[in-house]
Amino acid sequence: MAADLSALLAASKNLTSHLSRPDLPSVQLSLDQIEAQSRRLVQRQPNTANDTDRANYLLAQAHTLITTIEEGRAETQEEFYRLLEDRSQKDWEARKRRLFEELGGRLGVENKAVAEMKMSTYGKGGLAASTSAPIASREQTQRQLIYGQQVVELNKARQRGEAHAIIHGLGYAAASIAGGTPGSSHQIVHLYDVLAKVTSEPRYAVPVEHAGAHILNTAPQERKYARVYLGNPDSREAADLRRQIARGAREALEEQYWDVLERTLRAKRVAIGGDPSDAHHVSEFVTSRYYANGEWTNHIELFQNPKPAPLWAILYTLVRTGRAEAALEVALNAERAIEAREAGFVTRFRAWLQAPDRQLSRMEREELQNVYNAHMLHAKSTDPFKLALYKLMGKLEPSRRSVPMVTTTAEDWLWFQLAMVDEETDGGLRGLADTLLGYGARHFEGPNGRPELWAQVLLVCGQFERAVAALLDHTETEVDGVHIAIALAYHGLLRVPSKAEASDIAPLTLSPTSPPALNLPTVLWRYIRPFVKHAAEDALQYVYFVCLSADQGGDVGKEQVEIAWELVRRIIVLSNGGPAWERLVGGFRTDGSRTPGTIEQHMALLKLRSKQQYNEQVLVRAAKESEDNDRTSEAIKLYNLAEDYATVVSCLARALGNTIAQSTPDVKCRSIEKTAEQILEHYAHTNRAAGKDKDAVEKLLKVRRAMDLKNAGDLQNAMAVLESTGLLITDNDMAKISKRAEEFKDMHESLQRNFALYTRLYMDILHQIKQSETRTYVDSQLGVKGRSVAVLAGMLKYRMPPDVLSYINRLSVEL
Secondary structure: OOHHHHHHHHHHHHOOOHHHHOOOOOOOOHHHHHHHHHHHHHOOOOHHHHHHHHHHHHHHHHHHHHHHHHHHHHHHHHHHHHHHHHHHHHHHHHHHHHHHHHHHHHOOOOHHHHHHHHHOOHHHHHOOOOOOOOOOHHHHHHHHHHHHEEEEEEHHHHHHOOOOOOHHHHHHHHHHHHHHOOOHHHHHHHHHHHHHHHHHOOOOOOOOOHHHHHHHHHOOOOOOHHHOOOOEEEHOOOOOOOHHHHHHHHHHHHHHHHHHHHHHHOOOOOOOOOOHHHHHHHHHHHHHHHEOOOOOOOOOOEEEEOEEOHHHHHHHHHHHOOOOHHHHHHHHOOHHHHHHHHOOOOHHHHHHOOHHHHHHHHHHHHHHHHHHHHHOOOOOOOHHHHHHHHHHOOOOOOOOOOOOOOOOHHHHHHHHHHHHHHOOOOOHHHHHHHHHHHHHHHHHHOOOOOOHHHHHHHOOOOHHHHHHHHOOOOOHHHHHHHHHHHHHHHHHHOOOOOOOOOOOOOOHHHHHHHEEEEEHHHHHHHHHHHHHOOOOHHHHHHHHHHHHHHOOOHHHHHHHHHHHHHHHHHHHOOOOHHHHHHHEEEEOOOOEEEOHHHHHHHHHHHHHOOOOHHHHHHHHHHHHHHHHHOOHHHHHHHHHOOOHHHHHHHHHHHHHHHHHHOOOOOHHHHHHHHHHHHHHHHHHOHHHHHHHHHHHHHHHHHHHHHHHHOOOHHHHHHHHHOOOOOOOOOOHEEEEEEEEHHHHHHHHHHHHHHHHHHHHHHHHHHHHHHHHOOOOHHHHHHHHHHHHHHHHHHOOOOOHHHHHHHHHHHHHHHH
């Protein structure tokens, strides 16, 4: 043990042997000695006695700082939980609405087509969760019809390859819906005004009769901005697009404010007199607002021009209403009076109004900043309109976004923010969007809930997907949201998510790594779902817009096209049959020639490049889905239209094999039989689809014919028709009977499956003939036929139920 401790001590000394220096003495102290030396060193330091007091004092002074931090933390936490609660509530409302739709569909009679649609590839993502929907009100139905007319016109123009002013068309529709009623309807009209300005959409639409003359002069509108909008957001082109969005939104708000100005003057019965100029209108408007009972509102600065006039308010209002030229003219006319108070203002004002995108040079903005700091920033009383003009011209203090008396309404505030936006600094339009999103919908919707105002806020800052989602969240604006989404997609200002990113519940997809995206197929399907069955062609008009996103990068564009094809197939499967259904898919004339349906006529809008692709992706696959969902007649017609003749007769054989057992055929059964007869007659002339399936169809139709004749009492013809099928041996030839028994396994499955049916049918016919008084067959002949059939049945006794075999044997004995 001692040896181990000695070795450990030696090893510990070697740990620091490489640090030793021969010129320094070694120090070996115990722990008690080290503590004593430390205490002596501390006592030698000056002012150490006051350190504790100073620390306490500093901590006491920091208490207000700690309290502030704690209060900020508490406020942040409270805001987080409030936003979380709002989000949870919205998600719950969306899920609840979807749940009610599900229950509505399940409470009704749900056919196989609905169940199959719910299990479809994209249906799992919310496209086809149910075919039921809340019953639309009369007002909503009227809106749908009016908007639907604009949708049809747009697709007609797209089909002709022409530009179309869809936003203006929808705006006119919204205005006609609004009529003379105030409120949200007029706000929706303003949304279209904003959108028209943002997209720079011209008001014209090329007339059909002049299409050839105008087509070369028509600027392309479809997907005009898609390449830039969906591309790199940091590119120069993307920045230019954001400038256009801000400028267009600002112009729309200016026109809107001019409308407010004129309505105010009319409401107050202000007499304009003989001066119809814009400046005079603005002057009267400013007076009506800020002059009452012989006094002007506080802080309004007056100029002798020649009579007292609130020039700052007039200049600002002219700029606010988009009357820049009139504003400059007023400033020049009053230049002497203005310059006496604000030297150099008129020159700077003119430079600002005439500058590209109203961007002054850095030097000019620095000069304005100096003037602003010197005369207005800390002044006790400054005309707020003068303050606003300086802020706009120099884009000063962008963080202070409000000016008292100037930004009094949401629209005024929005216009001011857009006028202050600088793409080169402060984040530009994207920075403004972040600020507005920070405020949130509740800040703008107000206590009465105005989703159209929040949607307008989002539109003006380029948050198009969020704007549509805001409208879709409210029943009263859902129809408008759908059509605004279509208009945005048409111009290429809508991003759609991939299948992997698409939400099952909410149409808006938000990701921390990519811009917002709107699930347009889901939006459109939910909209058309209530009228798919009875108005399939109208529903189809909306599906065409899914393919607008075919140019989106990655696999998204391809996915959108495939989703559109799937939606077309869903419409075919779910729509009611009859003439309307045949108009949808096409049909055949009496001479056998084919008539194209609505879908085939619009192949280009669905990105279907050839007739073959149309047959494969739409008709054949829709036929399979129809067959799986027990819509056999429609499936057969679709296979026939797709020129898949072998599958037509194969499907007919299966269908007839399934329905032949009905003693009293229903409408569906009769429809299948009629279709089979027509197709066989048509194929007989063209020599199509010859083979085992066609032979089975012919034989099964004869079995049905024999059943009908028997039920009608025509026993002799019933027996003859059934014998003509060759399914049974009736001449007591054992060689033939044995051969037929051996061949049975090679017969068509539908004939094998119904062996018991037509065997019993034949024996019943023989038995009734024997019992009838008008029989022409002698008993011995009937007996031979009956025994032959009974022998064949005995050889194939495992192909029929025992009770049927016993019944046949009993009738054979009686015969």
